[in-house]
Amino acid sequence: MTQSGKPRHKTRMAAGRKGANWRARTLAIRGGQSRTPFQETAEALFLTSGYAYDSAAQAAARFTGEDDGFQYTRFGNPTIAMFEDRMAALEGAPCARATASGMAAVSAALLAGLDAGDHVVAARAMFGSCRAVIAEILPRFGISHTLIDGSDLDAWRGAVTERTRMLFVETPANPTLDIVDIAAVAEIAERARAQLIVDNAFASPALQQPMKHGAHIVVHSSTKFIDGQGRCLGGVILCGKDFLEKRLQPYLRNTGPVMSPFNAWVHLKSLETLDLRMRAHCENAAKVADFLAAQKKVLRVRYPFREDHPGYALARRQMSGGGGVVGFDVAGGKDAAFRLMDALALIDISNNLGDAKSLITHPETTTHQRLKPDTRDELGIGPGLLRLSVGLEDAEDICEDLERGLAAV
Numbered sequence: 001m002t003q004s005g006k007p008r009h010k011t012r013m014a015a016g017r018k019g020a021n022w023r024a025r026t027l028a029i030r031g032g033q034s035r036t037p038f039q040e041t042a043e044a045l046f047l048t049s050g051y052a053y054d055s056a057a058q059a060a061a062r063f064t065g066e067d068d069g070f071q072y073t074r075f076g077n078p079t080i081a082m083f084e085d086r087m088a089a090l091e092g093a094p095c096a097r098a099t100a101s102g103m104a105a106v107s108a109a110l111l112a113g114l115d116a117g118d119h120v121v122a123a124r125a126m127f128g129s130c131r132a133v134i135a136e137i138l139p140r141f142g143i144s145h146t147l148i149d150g151s152d153l154d155a156w157r158g159a160v161t162e163r164t165r166m167l168f169v170e171t172p173a174n175p176t177l178d179i180v181d182i183a184a185v186a187e188i189a190e191r192a193r194a195q196l197i198v199d200n201a202f203a204s205p206a207l208q209q210p211m212k213h214g215a216h217i218v219v220h221s222s223t224k225f226i227d228g229q230g231r232c233l234g235g236v237i238l239c240g241k242d243f244l245e246k247r248l249q250p251y252l253r254n255t256g257p258v259m260s261p262f263n264a265w266v267h268l269k270s271l272e273t274l275d276l277r278m279r280a281h282c283e284n285a286a287k288v289a290d291f292l293a294a295q296k297k298v299l300r301v302r303y304p305f306r307e308d309h310p311g312y313a314l315a316r317r318q319m320s321g322g323g324g325v326v327g328f329d330v331a332g333g334k335d336a337a338f339r340l341m342d343a344l345a346l347i348d349i350s351n352n353l354g355d356a357k358s359l360i361t362h363p364e365t366t367t368h369q370r371l372k373p374d375t376r377d378e379l380g381i382g383p384g385l386l387r388l389s390v391g392l393e394d395a396e397d398i399c400e401d402l403e404r405g406l407a408a409v
């Protein structure tokens with residue numbers, strides 16, 4: 001407490017009892033928590049834009065950095081800081097910053113780190129908007145790119161130039177579930193003195209920690225499995241101290257794509273059950289993938305932890321579970337896919353993913369609709385591909401619903 005009796009909170013409040021050796025499941029519940037003098041057990045929601053100062057001199061000191069309290073929620077907020085610290089603990093990252101959405105995280109990581117004249121190499125299998133940022137927005141600022149097949153390490157090596165400053169990869173990728181070797185690509189980045197960014201939205205830190213494999217920067221859409229119940233948008237950037245101080249912090253402070261304290265509070269509390277939920281998502285997704293693989297009308301199933309997945313061995317090496325998303329190609333193309341979706345009674349048709357509710361989408365006509373047909377062919381996004389985000393309902397009910405859908409094909 002200050003002399004005026006008001007609680008004082010530092011930019012990074014003393015994190016209470018520090019558990020340097022705590023394991024991931026404990027960190028997900030305890031990591032980053034800082035309590036006010038009321039000693040609340042649950043994390044406090046600081047829904048405030050600003051902070052009052054004890055004196056004019058203190059306000060001045062905050063702005064020079066001599067006093068490290070909060071100034072304004074665009075620069076920092078105690079609830080957002082708790083979420084960031086917990087995410088950093090789970091990813092094994094030195095620093096974390098939360099953003100308004102996953103795309104705010106992806107675009108901020110790229111724009112903060114790149115200058116006009118720089119070059120980016122990215123695996124072409126990725127979320128539609130990530131591709132738009134790299135292939136449409138960055139070129140307007142004089143930043144060029146090369147898109148390659150992420151599983152081909154020679155393609156990575158061949159694409160890197162003297163101007164390459166960043167490598168970008170999504171693994172598992174949306175919606176094809178391609179797996180990229182993080183350690184091998186990180187080594188290529190190191191040799192080029194470039195930084196590897198990994199979009200870890202599909203795995204979440206519960207199943208994969210890219211920094212342990214050498215990634216320099218990790219980005220998340222916390223809208224997905226981290227929220228886990230389809231409520232709030234959010235994003236996270238995890239990085240080293242140098243990148244944060246020199247590039248990211250000035251970019252975020254001045255452009256303002258920050259997360260709302262309310263969304264940070266929701267996602268902070270969500271992290272407490274992330275590990276439990278991801279185990280249940282994986283268990284259900286594995287059952288559903290096996291069920292689909294046994295159906296005559298299903299041509300192909302894509303699930304990283306099934307032996308018929310081309311990235312199976314790699315997925316086993318760098319992930320501790322196959323994730324909650326299953327891709328499958330239904331015989332009969334778009335008509336069959338639409339008929340299947342329209343016959344479902346439990347699974348919702350939605351382009352979101354990572355929800356407790358099972359959600360299905362047809363990437364060709366929704367999330368990847370803007371791509372040219374030959375680009376979709378290249379990526380393996382055919383007219384019969386469906387992306388199923390397997391929820392936490394009873395797996396038998398999900399399979400029965402799919403059975404109903406397949407009967408309509």
Ligand SMILES: *Cc1c(COP(=O)(O)O)cnc(C)c1O
Pocket residue numbers: 101102103104106127129130170174199201202220221222223224233234235
């Ligand atoms: C959803 C998603 C994003 C974008 O996140 P938003 O929170 O929707 O902005 C980025 N990357 C991947 C892999 C995603 O699935």
